[in-house]
Amino acid sequence: MAYIAQMEDRLSDRTKREYTSRMREISKKIRVGADDTLKPAMVLARLREMVEYNEIAASTFRLYKSAIMYWIAQQAQALIASGDDTLDYGRAFAELKEINHDKLRSEARTSAKKLKVFPAECKDALSKFAKERGHLAPNAGRASAFADANLLVGLRPIEWFDACLASYIQRHEDGTFVRDAHGKPIFEYMLVVENAKATHGRGNGKRRELILKGITSAELKTLVHFWKIVMDFRERHPKDIEPKKLTNLFYRPMNNMIRRALTASGFAARDIPSVYSTRHQVVSDFKASGIKKREIAAFFGHSSDETHREHYGYKRSGNRGVTFHASPESVAQVSRSSTIRPTQVLSREMSTEIESWVQERDSRRI
Structure with a gap:
Protein backbone atom coordinates (compact mmCIF):
# COMPACT_ATOMS: atom_id res chain seq x y z
CA MET A 1 0.00 0.00 0.00
CA LYS A 97 11.19 -8.91 -3.38
CA GLU A 98 12.62 -12.25 -2.19
CA ILE A 99 13.63 -13.69 -5.57
CA ASN A 100 17.39 -14.23 -5.58
CA HIS A 101 19.24 -13.33 -8.79
CA ASP A 102 22.86 -13.50 -7.58
CA LYS A 103 23.79 -16.23 -10.06
CA LEU A 104 22.71 -14.29 -13.14
CA ARG A 105 25.41 -13.12 -15.49
CA SER A 106 26.30 -9.46 -15.14
CA GLU A 107 28.25 -8.78 -18.32
CA ALA A 108 25.39 -6.90 -19.95
CA ARG A 109 26.51 -3.54 -18.59
CA THR A 110 26.23 -0.37 -20.62
CA SER A 111 30.00 0.10 -20.81
CA ALA A 112 30.84 -3.53 -21.60
CA LYS A 113 30.05 -3.31 -25.32
CA LYS A 114 31.87 -0.01 -25.87
CA LEU A 115 35.44 0.12 -27.15
CA LYS A 116 37.43 1.36 -24.16
CA VAL A 117 39.96 3.41 -26.12
CA PHE A 118 39.83 6.37 -28.47
CA PRO A 119 43.29 6.25 -30.10
CA ALA A 120 44.99 9.36 -31.45
CA GLU A 121 44.87 7.91 -34.97
CA CYS A 122 41.05 7.72 -34.75
CA LYS A 123 40.89 11.33 -33.59
CA ASP A 124 43.19 12.45 -36.42
CA ALA A 125 41.27 10.48 -39.06
CA LEU A 126 37.96 11.96 -37.85
CA SER A 127 39.40 15.48 -37.97
CA LYS A 128 40.75 14.94 -41.49
CA PHE A 129 37.42 13.55 -42.70
CA ALA A 130 35.56 16.55 -41.24
CA LYS A 131 37.88 19.04 -42.95
CA GLU A 132 37.69 17.28 -46.31
CA ARG A 133 33.90 16.89 -46.34
CA GLY A 134 33.06 20.27 -44.83
CA HIS A 135 29.38 21.20 -45.09
CA LEU A 136 28.68 17.89 -46.86
CA ALA A 137 29.09 16.13 -43.52
CA PRO A 138 28.19 18.66 -40.79
CA ASN A 139 27.99 16.02 -38.07
CA ALA A 140 31.61 15.12 -38.76
CA GLY A 141 32.70 18.58 -37.63
CA ARG A 142 30.57 18.31 -34.52
CA ALA A 143 31.91 14.82 -33.76
CA SER A 144 35.47 16.00 -34.22
CA ALA A 145 34.88 18.98 -31.91
CA PHE A 146 33.43 16.64 -29.29
CA ALA A 147 36.37 14.24 -29.52
CA ASP A 148 38.86 17.08 -29.15
CA ALA A 149 37.05 18.47 -26.10
CA ASN A 150 36.07 15.29 -24.30
CA LEU A 151 39.48 13.71 -24.69
CA LEU A 152 40.60 16.50 -22.36
CA VAL A 153 37.99 16.09 -19.60
CA GLY A 154 36.23 12.72 -20.09
CA LEU A 155 32.67 13.75 -19.24
CA ARG A 156 29.72 11.44 -19.72
CA PRO A 157 28.28 12.78 -23.01
CA ILE A 158 25.01 13.85 -21.34
CA GLU A 159 26.93 15.95 -18.80
CA TRP A 160 27.96 18.54 -21.37
CA PHE A 161 24.45 19.99 -21.35
CA ASP A 162 24.86 21.18 -17.75
CA ALA A 163 28.60 21.84 -17.65
CA CYS A 164 29.94 25.34 -17.17
CA LEU A 165 33.28 27.07 -16.75
CA ALA A 166 34.09 28.95 -13.58
CA SER A 167 37.05 30.39 -11.70
CA TYR A 168 38.70 28.40 -8.93
CA ILE A 169 40.64 30.64 -6.54
CA GLN A 170 43.62 28.90 -4.98
CA ARG A 171 43.82 28.99 -1.18
CA HIS A 172 46.36 28.13 1.49
CA GLU A 173 45.53 25.56 4.17
CA ASP A 174 44.39 28.38 6.48
CA GLY A 175 41.84 29.49 3.86
CA THR A 176 43.61 32.65 2.69
CA PHE A 177 44.10 33.32 -1.02
CA VAL A 178 47.31 32.35 -2.79
CA ARG A 179 48.64 35.51 -4.45
CA ASP A 180 51.16 36.21 -7.18
CA ALA A 181 54.12 38.60 -7.00
CA HIS A 182 51.77 41.54 -7.65
CA GLY A 183 49.38 40.57 -4.86
CA LYS A 184 46.63 39.30 -7.15
CA PRO A 185 44.79 36.09 -6.21
CA ILE A 186 45.86 33.14 -8.36
CA PHE A 187 43.04 31.25 -10.05
CA GLU A 188 42.63 28.32 -12.37
CA TYR A 189 39.85 27.74 -14.84
CA MET A 190 37.46 25.10 -13.56
CA LEU A 191 34.80 23.00 -15.28
CA VAL A 192 31.77 22.46 -13.03
CA VAL A 193 29.84 19.31 -13.95
CA GLU A 194 26.41 18.15 -12.81
CA ASN A 195 26.81 14.44 -12.13
CA ALA A 196 24.61 12.42 -14.49
CA LYS A 197 24.50 9.45 -12.10
CA ALA A 198 23.93 11.20 -8.79
CA THR A 199 20.87 9.12 -7.80
CA HIS A 200 20.80 6.02 -5.60
CA GLY A 201 24.37 6.56 -4.40
CA ARG A 202 25.87 6.03 -7.86
CA GLY A 203 27.79 9.32 -7.99
CA ASN A 204 29.96 11.41 -5.71
CA GLY A 205 27.38 14.10 -5.06
CA LYS A 206 25.24 16.24 -7.33
CA ARG A 207 28.20 17.96 -8.98
CA ARG A 208 31.95 17.89 -9.25
CA GLU A 209 34.62 20.48 -9.96
CA LEU A 210 37.42 19.79 -12.44
CA ILE A 211 40.42 22.08 -12.02
CA LEU A 212 41.94 22.74 -15.45
CA LYS A 213 45.46 23.17 -14.08
CA GLY A 214 48.00 24.02 -16.76
CA ILE A 215 45.42 24.33 -19.52
CA THR A 216 46.83 25.84 -22.70
CA SER A 217 45.14 28.52 -24.75
CA ALA A 218 44.49 25.98 -27.53
CA GLU A 219 42.87 23.55 -25.08
CA LEU A 220 40.68 26.27 -23.60
CA LYS A 221 39.56 27.30 -27.08
CA THR A 222 38.71 23.64 -27.77
CA LEU A 223 36.50 23.39 -24.66
CA VAL A 224 34.73 26.70 -25.30
CA HIS A 225 34.18 25.84 -28.97
CA PHE A 226 32.39 22.60 -28.18
CA TRP A 227 30.52 24.20 -25.24
CA LYS A 228 29.08 26.74 -27.69
CA ILE A 229 27.99 23.94 -30.04
CA VAL A 230 26.20 22.23 -27.14
CA MET A 231 24.50 25.43 -25.96
CA ASP A 232 23.35 26.37 -29.47
CA PHE A 233 21.86 22.89 -29.94
CA ARG A 234 20.11 23.03 -26.58
CA GLU A 235 18.60 26.45 -27.30
CA ARG A 236 16.96 25.06 -30.45
CA HIS A 237 14.91 22.56 -28.42
CA PRO A 238 12.13 22.93 -25.84
CA LYS A 239 13.32 23.59 -22.29
CA ASP A 240 11.23 20.73 -20.93
CA ILE A 241 12.61 18.09 -23.33
CA GLU A 242 13.70 14.90 -21.55
CA PRO A 243 17.50 14.87 -21.06
CA LYS A 244 17.88 11.40 -22.55
CA LYS A 245 15.94 12.38 -25.67
CA LEU A 246 18.04 15.52 -26.09
CA THR A 247 21.20 13.45 -25.66
CA ASN A 248 20.10 10.93 -28.30
CA LEU A 249 19.24 13.68 -30.76
CA PHE A 250 22.64 15.25 -30.27
CA TYR A 251 24.99 12.29 -30.06
CA ARG A 252 23.40 9.54 -32.17
CA PRO A 253 24.17 11.31 -35.49
CA MET A 254 27.69 11.91 -34.20
CA ASN A 255 28.17 8.22 -33.41
CA ASN A 256 26.92 7.32 -36.88
CA MET A 257 29.30 9.85 -38.41
CA ILE A 258 32.26 8.49 -36.43
CA ARG A 259 31.55 5.02 -37.85
CA ARG A 260 31.16 6.44 -41.36
CA ALA A 261 34.31 8.54 -41.18
CA LEU A 262 36.55 5.84 -39.72
CA THR A 263 35.17 3.15 -42.03
CA ALA A 264 36.00 5.40 -44.96
CA SER A 265 39.47 5.85 -43.48
CA GLY A 266 40.07 2.09 -43.47
CA PHE A 267 39.37 1.17 -39.84
CA ALA A 268 37.87 -2.25 -39.15
CA ALA A 269 34.45 -2.28 -37.46
CA ARG A 270 35.88 -3.75 -34.24
CA ASP A 271 38.36 -0.85 -33.99
CA ILE A 272 35.84 1.97 -34.29
CA PRO A 273 35.12 3.74 -30.97
CA SER A 274 31.97 5.56 -29.87
CA VAL A 275 31.49 8.95 -28.24
CA TYR A 276 31.59 7.22 -24.83
CA SER A 277 35.00 5.74 -25.66
CA THR A 278 36.48 9.20 -25.14
CA ARG A 279 35.61 8.94 -21.43
CA HIS A 280 37.30 5.53 -21.20
CA GLN A 281 40.37 6.98 -22.89
CA VAL A 282 40.72 9.81 -20.38
CA VAL A 283 40.34 7.35 -17.49
CA SER A 284 43.21 5.38 -19.05
CA ASP A 285 45.27 8.57 -19.31
CA PHE A 286 44.70 9.26 -15.60
CA LYS A 287 45.71 5.72 -14.67
CA ALA A 288 48.85 5.90 -16.80
CA SER A 289 49.74 9.21 -15.13
CA GLY A 290 49.76 7.56 -11.72
CA ILE A 291 46.80 9.52 -10.30
CA LYS A 292 45.48 8.11 -7.02
CA LYS A 293 42.28 6.06 -7.11
CA ARG A 294 40.28 8.46 -4.94
CA GLU A 295 41.25 11.42 -7.11
CA ILE A 296 40.26 9.54 -10.26
CA ALA A 297 36.88 8.73 -8.69
CA ALA A 298 36.37 12.40 -7.83
CA PHE A 299 37.31 13.60 -11.33
CA PHE A 300 34.96 11.22 -13.12
CA GLY A 301 32.05 11.42 -10.67
CA HIS A 302 32.22 7.93 -9.16
CA SER A 303 31.02 7.15 -5.66
CA SER A 304 33.57 4.32 -5.31
CA ASP A 305 37.28 4.44 -6.04
CA GLU A 306 36.97 0.93 -7.51
CA THR A 307 34.50 1.82 -10.29
CA HIS A 308 37.15 2.96 -12.76
CA ARG A 309 39.20 -0.18 -12.11
CA GLU A 310 36.32 -2.57 -12.77
CA HIS A 311 34.49 -0.91 -15.64
CA TYR A 312 36.73 1.60 -17.43
CA GLY A 313 39.80 1.78 -19.66
CA TYR A 314 43.15 0.24 -18.88
CA LYS A 315 46.39 1.83 -17.75
CA ARG A 316 48.23 0.42 -20.76
CA SER A 317 45.90 2.37 -23.08
CA GLY A 318 46.89 5.78 -21.70
CA ASN A 319 48.66 7.94 -24.24
CA ARG A 320 49.20 11.31 -22.54
CA GLY A 321 50.08 12.81 -19.20
CA VAL A 322 47.38 14.75 -17.37
CA THR A 323 47.60 17.90 -15.25
CA PHE A 324 43.88 18.44 -14.63
CA HIS A 325 42.52 17.28 -11.29
CA ALA A 326 39.37 17.35 -9.18
CA SER A 327 39.04 20.10 -6.61
CA PRO A 328 39.78 19.17 -2.97
CA GLU A 329 36.07 19.66 -2.28
CA SER A 330 35.16 17.09 -4.95
CA VAL A 331 37.72 14.61 -3.67
CA ALA A 332 36.27 14.99 -0.18
CA GLN A 333 32.76 14.27 -1.43
CA VAL A 334 33.50 10.94 -3.10
CA SER A 335 31.45 9.37 -0.33
CA ARG A 336 29.13 12.26 0.44
CA SER A 337 27.16 14.96 -1.39
CA SER A 338 28.30 18.53 -1.67
CA THR A 339 26.22 21.69 -1.72
CA ILE A 340 29.02 23.91 -3.09
CA ARG A 341 28.06 25.81 -6.22
CA PRO A 342 30.24 27.98 -8.44
CA THR A 343 29.79 31.73 -8.09
CA GLN A 344 31.04 32.61 -11.57
CA VAL A 345 29.93 30.52 -14.51
CA LEU A 346 30.53 30.71 -18.24
CA SER A 347 28.20 33.12 -19.98
CA ARG A 348 28.37 34.63 -23.45
CA GLU A 349 30.22 37.60 -21.91
CA MET A 350 32.72 35.38 -20.11
CA SER A 351 33.20 33.42 -23.32
CA THR A 352 34.30 36.66 -25.01
CA GLU A 353 36.67 37.40 -22.12
CA ILE A 354 38.18 33.94 -22.48
CA GLU A 355 38.75 34.51 -26.18
CA SER A 356 40.54 37.78 -25.37
CA TRP A 357 42.66 35.98 -22.75
CA VAL A 358 43.55 33.31 -25.29
CA GLN A 359 44.56 35.93 -27.87
CA GLU A 360 46.71 37.69 -25.28
CA ARG A 361 48.47 34.45 -24.30
CA ASP A 362 48.99 33.54 -27.93
CA SER A 363 50.50 36.95 -28.63
CA ARG A 364 52.99 36.35 -25.81
CA ARG A 365 53.65 32.82 -27.16
CA ILE A 366 52.77 31.21 -23.80
Whole structure:
Protein backbone atom coordinates (compact mmCIF):
# COMPACT_ATOMS: atom_id res chain seq x y z
CA MET A 1 0.00 0.00 0.00
CA ALA A 2 2.88 2.34 0.76
CA TYR A 3 4.38 1.61 -2.66
CA ILE A 4 1.07 2.36 -4.36
CA ALA A 5 0.71 5.62 -2.46
CA GLN A 6 4.07 6.96 -3.61
CA MET A 7 4.15 5.42 -7.08
CA GLU A 8 2.61 8.35 -8.96
CA ASP A 9 5.06 10.79 -7.40
CA ARG A 10 8.23 8.77 -7.70
CA LEU A 11 7.88 7.54 -11.28
CA SER A 12 8.17 9.75 -14.35
CA ASP A 13 5.87 9.28 -17.33
CA ARG A 14 8.80 7.95 -19.32
CA THR A 15 9.56 5.34 -16.64
CA LYS A 16 5.92 4.25 -16.57
CA ARG A 17 5.96 3.78 -20.34
CA GLU A 18 9.17 1.78 -20.05
CA TYR A 19 7.70 -0.50 -17.38
CA THR A 20 4.54 -1.03 -19.42
CA SER A 21 6.64 -2.02 -22.43
CA ARG A 22 8.66 -4.48 -20.34
CA MET A 23 5.47 -6.07 -18.98
CA ARG A 24 4.32 -6.66 -22.54
CA GLU A 25 7.60 -8.49 -23.16
CA ILE A 26 7.08 -10.66 -20.09
CA SER A 27 3.44 -11.41 -20.87
CA LYS A 28 4.39 -12.62 -24.36
CA LYS A 29 6.59 -15.24 -22.69
CA ILE A 30 3.63 -16.59 -20.69
CA ARG A 31 1.05 -18.94 -22.19
CA VAL A 32 -2.32 -17.48 -21.29
CA GLY A 33 -5.52 -19.00 -22.67
CA ALA A 34 -8.05 -16.92 -24.57
CA ASP A 35 -10.43 -16.93 -21.61
CA ASP A 36 -7.75 -16.50 -18.93
CA THR A 37 -6.38 -13.34 -17.37
CA LEU A 38 -2.79 -12.71 -16.42
CA LYS A 39 -2.29 -13.56 -12.74
CA PRO A 40 0.53 -12.49 -10.41
CA ALA A 41 1.48 -16.13 -9.79
CA MET A 42 1.95 -16.67 -13.55
CA VAL A 43 4.23 -13.65 -13.83
CA LEU A 44 6.36 -14.64 -10.86
CA ALA A 45 6.64 -18.23 -12.09
CA ARG A 46 7.92 -17.00 -15.47
CA LEU A 47 10.42 -14.66 -13.83
CA ARG A 48 11.74 -17.45 -11.60
CA GLU A 49 12.08 -19.66 -14.69
CA MET A 50 14.13 -17.00 -16.50
CA VAL A 51 16.40 -16.76 -13.44
CA GLU A 52 16.72 -20.52 -13.01
CA TYR A 53 17.73 -21.10 -16.63
CA ASN A 54 19.87 -17.97 -16.78
CA GLU A 55 17.87 -16.57 -19.70
CA ILE A 56 18.47 -12.95 -18.76
CA ALA A 57 21.27 -10.79 -17.40
CA ALA A 58 21.19 -9.27 -13.93
CA SER A 59 20.44 -5.80 -15.31
CA THR A 60 17.45 -7.16 -17.25
CA PHE A 61 16.18 -8.91 -14.13
CA ARG A 62 16.24 -5.64 -12.19
CA LEU A 63 14.28 -3.90 -14.93
CA TYR A 64 11.73 -6.73 -15.15
CA LYS A 65 11.36 -6.76 -11.36
CA SER A 66 10.60 -3.03 -11.30
CA ALA A 67 8.15 -3.41 -14.18
CA ILE A 68 6.32 -6.24 -12.38
CA MET A 69 6.12 -4.19 -9.19
CA TYR A 70 4.56 -1.37 -11.18
CA TRP A 71 2.09 -3.77 -12.82
CA ILE A 72 1.13 -5.32 -9.47
CA ALA A 73 0.52 -1.84 -8.04
CA GLN A 74 -1.62 -0.88 -11.03
CA GLN A 75 -3.74 -4.03 -10.73
CA ALA A 76 -4.09 -3.60 -6.97
CA GLN A 77 -5.25 -0.01 -7.41
CA ALA A 78 -8.02 -1.18 -9.73
CA LEU A 79 -9.10 -3.87 -7.26
CA ILE A 80 -9.10 -1.42 -4.36
CA ALA A 81 -11.27 0.97 -6.36
CA SER A 82 -13.79 -1.80 -7.08
CA GLY A 83 -13.72 -3.14 -3.51
CA ASP A 84 -12.23 -6.52 -4.49
CA ASP A 85 -9.65 -8.54 -2.59
CA THR A 86 -5.97 -7.68 -3.23
CA LEU A 87 -4.48 -10.53 -1.19
CA ASP A 88 -2.94 -12.35 -4.19
CA TYR A 89 -1.25 -9.16 -5.35
CA GLY A 90 0.05 -8.34 -1.89
CA ARG A 91 1.49 -11.84 -1.58
CA ALA A 92 3.08 -11.60 -5.03
CA PHE A 93 4.59 -8.23 -4.17
CA ALA A 94 6.26 -9.71 -1.08
CA GLU A 95 7.48 -12.83 -2.95
CA LEU A 96 8.89 -10.74 -5.77
CA LYS A 97 11.19 -8.91 -3.38
CA GLU A 98 12.62 -12.25 -2.19
CA ILE A 99 13.63 -13.69 -5.57
CA ASN A 100 17.39 -14.23 -5.58
CA HIS A 101 19.24 -13.33 -8.79
CA ASP A 102 22.86 -13.50 -7.58
CA LYS A 103 23.79 -16.23 -10.06
CA LEU A 104 22.71 -14.29 -13.14
CA ARG A 105 25.41 -13.12 -15.49
CA SER A 106 26.30 -9.46 -15.14
CA GLU A 107 28.25 -8.78 -18.32
CA ALA A 108 25.39 -6.90 -19.95
CA ARG A 109 26.51 -3.54 -18.59
CA THR A 110 26.23 -0.37 -20.62
CA SER A 111 30.00 0.10 -20.81
CA ALA A 112 30.84 -3.53 -21.60
CA LYS A 113 30.05 -3.31 -25.32
CA LYS A 114 31.87 -0.01 -25.87
CA LEU A 115 35.44 0.12 -27.15
CA LYS A 116 37.43 1.36 -24.16
CA VAL A 117 39.96 3.41 -26.12
CA PHE A 118 39.83 6.37 -28.47
CA PRO A 119 43.29 6.25 -30.10
CA ALA A 120 44.99 9.36 -31.45
CA GLU A 121 44.87 7.91 -34.97
CA CYS A 122 41.05 7.72 -34.75
CA LYS A 123 40.89 11.33 -33.59
CA ASP A 124 43.19 12.45 -36.42
CA ALA A 125 41.27 10.48 -39.06
CA LEU A 126 37.96 11.96 -37.85
CA SER A 127 39.40 15.48 -37.97
CA LYS A 128 40.75 14.94 -41.49
CA PHE A 129 37.42 13.55 -42.70
CA ALA A 130 35.56 16.55 -41.24
CA LYS A 131 37.88 19.04 -42.95
CA GLU A 132 37.69 17.28 -46.31
CA ARG A 133 33.90 16.89 -46.34
CA GLY A 134 33.06 20.27 -44.83
CA HIS A 135 29.38 21.20 -45.09
CA LEU A 136 28.68 17.89 -46.86
CA ALA A 137 29.09 16.13 -43.52
CA PRO A 138 28.19 18.66 -40.79
CA ASN A 139 27.99 16.02 -38.07
CA ALA A 140 31.61 15.12 -38.76
CA GLY A 141 32.70 18.58 -37.63
CA ARG A 142 30.57 18.31 -34.52
CA ALA A 143 31.91 14.82 -33.76
CA SER A 144 35.47 16.00 -34.22
CA ALA A 145 34.88 18.98 -31.91
CA PHE A 146 33.43 16.64 -29.29
CA ALA A 147 36.37 14.24 -29.52
CA ASP A 148 38.86 17.08 -29.15
CA ALA A 149 37.05 18.47 -26.10
CA ASN A 150 36.07 15.29 -24.30
CA LEU A 151 39.48 13.71 -24.69
CA LEU A 152 40.60 16.50 -22.36
CA VAL A 153 37.99 16.09 -19.60
CA GLY A 154 36.23 12.72 -20.09
CA LEU A 155 32.67 13.75 -19.24
CA ARG A 156 29.72 11.44 -19.72
CA PRO A 157 28.28 12.78 -23.01
CA ILE A 158 25.01 13.85 -21.34
CA GLU A 159 26.93 15.95 -18.80
CA TRP A 160 27.96 18.54 -21.37
CA PHE A 161 24.45 19.99 -21.35
CA ASP A 162 24.86 21.18 -17.75
CA ALA A 163 28.60 21.84 -17.65
CA CYS A 164 29.94 25.34 -17.17
CA LEU A 165 33.28 27.07 -16.75
CA ALA A 166 34.09 28.95 -13.58
CA SER A 167 37.05 30.39 -11.70
CA TYR A 168 38.70 28.40 -8.93
CA ILE A 169 40.64 30.64 -6.54
CA GLN A 170 43.62 28.90 -4.98
CA ARG A 171 43.82 28.99 -1.18
CA HIS A 172 46.36 28.13 1.49
CA GLU A 173 45.53 25.56 4.17
CA ASP A 174 44.39 28.38 6.48
CA GLY A 175 41.84 29.49 3.86
CA THR A 176 43.61 32.65 2.69
CA PHE A 177 44.10 33.32 -1.02
CA VAL A 178 47.31 32.35 -2.79
CA ARG A 179 48.64 35.51 -4.45
CA ASP A 180 51.16 36.21 -7.18
CA ALA A 181 54.12 38.60 -7.00
CA HIS A 182 51.77 41.54 -7.65
CA GLY A 183 49.38 40.57 -4.86
CA LYS A 184 46.63 39.30 -7.15
CA PRO A 185 44.79 36.09 -6.21
CA ILE A 186 45.86 33.14 -8.36
CA PHE A 187 43.04 31.25 -10.05
CA GLU A 188 42.63 28.32 -12.37
CA TYR A 189 39.85 27.74 -14.84
CA MET A 190 37.46 25.10 -13.56
CA LEU A 191 34.80 23.00 -15.28
CA VAL A 192 31.77 22.46 -13.03
CA VAL A 193 29.84 19.31 -13.95
CA GLU A 194 26.41 18.15 -12.81
CA ASN A 195 26.81 14.44 -12.13
CA ALA A 196 24.61 12.42 -14.49
CA LYS A 197 24.50 9.45 -12.10
CA ALA A 198 23.93 11.20 -8.79
CA THR A 199 20.87 9.12 -7.80
CA HIS A 200 20.80 6.02 -5.60
CA GLY A 201 24.37 6.56 -4.40
CA ARG A 202 25.87 6.03 -7.86
CA GLY A 203 27.79 9.32 -7.99
CA ASN A 204 29.96 11.41 -5.71
CA GLY A 205 27.38 14.10 -5.06
CA LYS A 206 25.24 16.24 -7.33
CA ARG A 207 28.20 17.96 -8.98
CA ARG A 208 31.95 17.89 -9.25
CA GLU A 209 34.62 20.48 -9.96
CA LEU A 210 37.42 19.79 -12.44
CA ILE A 211 40.42 22.08 -12.02
CA LEU A 212 41.94 22.74 -15.45
CA LYS A 213 45.46 23.17 -14.08
CA GLY A 214 48.00 24.02 -16.76
CA ILE A 215 45.42 24.33 -19.52
CA THR A 216 46.83 25.84 -22.70
CA SER A 217 45.14 28.52 -24.75
CA ALA A 218 44.49 25.98 -27.53
CA GLU A 219 42.87 23.55 -25.08
CA LEU A 220 40.68 26.27 -23.60
CA LYS A 221 39.56 27.30 -27.08
CA THR A 222 38.71 23.64 -27.77
CA LEU A 223 36.50 23.39 -24.66
CA VAL A 224 34.73 26.70 -25.30
CA HIS A 225 34.18 25.84 -28.97
CA PHE A 226 32.39 22.60 -28.18
CA TRP A 227 30.52 24.20 -25.24
CA LYS A 228 29.08 26.74 -27.69
CA ILE A 229 27.99 23.94 -30.04
CA VAL A 230 26.20 22.23 -27.14
CA MET A 231 24.50 25.43 -25.96
CA ASP A 232 23.35 26.37 -29.47
CA PHE A 233 21.86 22.89 -29.94
CA ARG A 234 20.11 23.03 -26.58
CA GLU A 235 18.60 26.45 -27.30
CA ARG A 236 16.96 25.06 -30.45
CA HIS A 237 14.91 22.56 -28.42
CA PRO A 238 12.13 22.93 -25.84
CA LYS A 239 13.32 23.59 -22.29
CA ASP A 240 11.23 20.73 -20.93
CA ILE A 241 12.61 18.09 -23.33
CA GLU A 242 13.70 14.90 -21.55
CA PRO A 243 17.50 14.87 -21.06
CA LYS A 244 17.88 11.40 -22.55
CA LYS A 245 15.94 12.38 -25.67
CA LEU A 246 18.04 15.52 -26.09
CA THR A 247 21.20 13.45 -25.66
CA ASN A 248 20.10 10.93 -28.30
CA LEU A 249 19.24 13.68 -30.76
CA PHE A 250 22.64 15.25 -30.27
CA TYR A 251 24.99 12.29 -30.06
CA ARG A 252 23.40 9.54 -32.17
CA PRO A 253 24.17 11.31 -35.49
CA MET A 254 27.69 11.91 -34.20
CA ASN A 255 28.17 8.22 -33.41
CA ASN A 256 26.92 7.32 -36.88
CA MET A 257 29.30 9.85 -38.41
CA ILE A 258 32.26 8.49 -36.43
CA ARG A 259 31.55 5.02 -37.85
CA ARG A 260 31.16 6.44 -41.36
CA ALA A 261 34.31 8.54 -41.18
CA LEU A 262 36.55 5.84 -39.72
CA THR A 263 35.17 3.15 -42.03
CA ALA A 264 36.00 5.40 -44.96
CA SER A 265 39.47 5.85 -43.48
CA GLY A 266 40.07 2.09 -43.47
CA PHE A 267 39.37 1.17 -39.84
CA ALA A 268 37.87 -2.25 -39.15
CA ALA A 269 34.45 -2.28 -37.46
CA ARG A 270 35.88 -3.75 -34.24
CA ASP A 271 38.36 -0.85 -33.99
CA ILE A 272 35.84 1.97 -34.29
CA PRO A 273 35.12 3.74 -30.97
CA SER A 274 31.97 5.56 -29.87
CA VAL A 275 31.49 8.95 -28.24
CA TYR A 276 31.59 7.22 -24.83
CA SER A 277 35.00 5.74 -25.66
CA THR A 278 36.48 9.20 -25.14
CA ARG A 279 35.61 8.94 -21.43
CA HIS A 280 37.30 5.53 -21.20
CA GLN A 281 40.37 6.98 -22.89
CA VAL A 282 40.72 9.81 -20.38
CA VAL A 283 40.34 7.35 -17.49
CA SER A 284 43.21 5.38 -19.05
CA ASP A 285 45.27 8.57 -19.31
CA PHE A 286 44.70 9.26 -15.60
CA LYS A 287 45.71 5.72 -14.67
CA ALA A 288 48.85 5.90 -16.80
CA SER A 289 49.74 9.21 -15.13
CA GLY A 290 49.76 7.56 -11.72
CA ILE A 291 46.80 9.52 -10.30
CA LYS A 292 45.48 8.11 -7.02
CA LYS A 293 42.28 6.06 -7.11
CA ARG A 294 40.28 8.46 -4.94
CA GLU A 295 41.25 11.42 -7.11
CA ILE A 296 40.26 9.54 -10.26
CA ALA A 297 36.88 8.73 -8.69
CA ALA A 298 36.37 12.40 -7.83
CA PHE A 299 37.31 13.60 -11.33
CA PHE A 300 34.96 11.22 -13.12
CA GLY A 301 32.05 11.42 -10.67
CA HIS A 302 32.22 7.93 -9.16
CA SER A 303 31.02 7.15 -5.66
CA SER A 304 33.57 4.32 -5.31
CA ASP A 305 37.28 4.44 -6.04
CA GLU A 306 36.97 0.93 -7.51
CA THR A 307 34.50 1.82 -10.29
CA HIS A 308 37.15 2.96 -12.76
CA ARG A 309 39.20 -0.18 -12.11
CA GLU A 310 36.32 -2.57 -12.77
CA HIS A 311 34.49 -0.91 -15.64
CA TYR A 312 36.73 1.60 -17.43
CA GLY A 313 39.80 1.78 -19.66
CA TYR A 314 43.15 0.24 -18.88
CA LYS A 315 46.39 1.83 -17.75
CA ARG A 316 48.23 0.42 -20.76
CA SER A 317 45.90 2.37 -23.08
CA GLY A 318 46.89 5.78 -21.70
CA ASN A 319 48.66 7.94 -24.24
CA ARG A 320 49.20 11.31 -22.54
CA GLY A 321 50.08 12.81 -19.20
CA VAL A 322 47.38 14.75 -17.37
CA THR A 323 47.60 17.90 -15.25
CA PHE A 324 43.88 18.44 -14.63
CA HIS A 325 42.52 17.28 -11.29
CA ALA A 326 39.37 17.35 -9.18
CA SER A 327 39.04 20.10 -6.61
CA PRO A 328 39.78 19.17 -2.97
CA GLU A 329 36.07 19.66 -2.28
CA SER A 330 35.16 17.09 -4.95
CA VAL A 331 37.72 14.61 -3.67
CA ALA A 332 36.27 14.99 -0.18
CA GLN A 333 32.76 14.27 -1.43
CA VAL A 334 33.50 10.94 -3.10
CA SER A 335 31.45 9.37 -0.33
CA ARG A 336 29.13 12.26 0.44
CA SER A 337 27.16 14.96 -1.39
CA SER A 338 28.30 18.53 -1.67
CA THR A 339 26.22 21.69 -1.72
CA ILE A 340 29.02 23.91 -3.09
CA ARG A 341 28.06 25.81 -6.22
CA PRO A 342 30.24 27.98 -8.44
CA THR A 343 29.79 31.73 -8.09
CA GLN A 344 31.04 32.61 -11.57
CA VAL A 345 29.93 30.52 -14.51
CA LEU A 346 30.53 30.71 -18.24
CA SER A 347 28.20 33.12 -19.98
CA ARG A 348 28.37 34.63 -23.45
CA GLU A 349 30.22 37.60 -21.91
CA MET A 350 32.72 35.38 -20.11
CA SER A 351 33.20 33.42 -23.32
CA THR A 352 34.30 36.66 -25.01
CA GLU A 353 36.67 37.40 -22.12
CA ILE A 354 38.18 33.94 -22.48
CA GLU A 355 38.75 34.51 -26.18
CA SER A 356 40.54 37.78 -25.37
CA TRP A 357 42.66 35.98 -22.75
CA VAL A 358 43.55 33.31 -25.29
CA GLN A 359 44.56 35.93 -27.87
CA GLU A 360 46.71 37.69 -25.28
CA ARG A 361 48.47 34.45 -24.30
CA ASP A 362 48.99 33.54 -27.93
CA SER A 363 50.50 36.95 -28.63
CA ARG A 364 52.99 36.35 -25.81
CA ARG A 365 53.65 32.82 -27.16
CA ILE A 366 52.77 31.21 -23.80
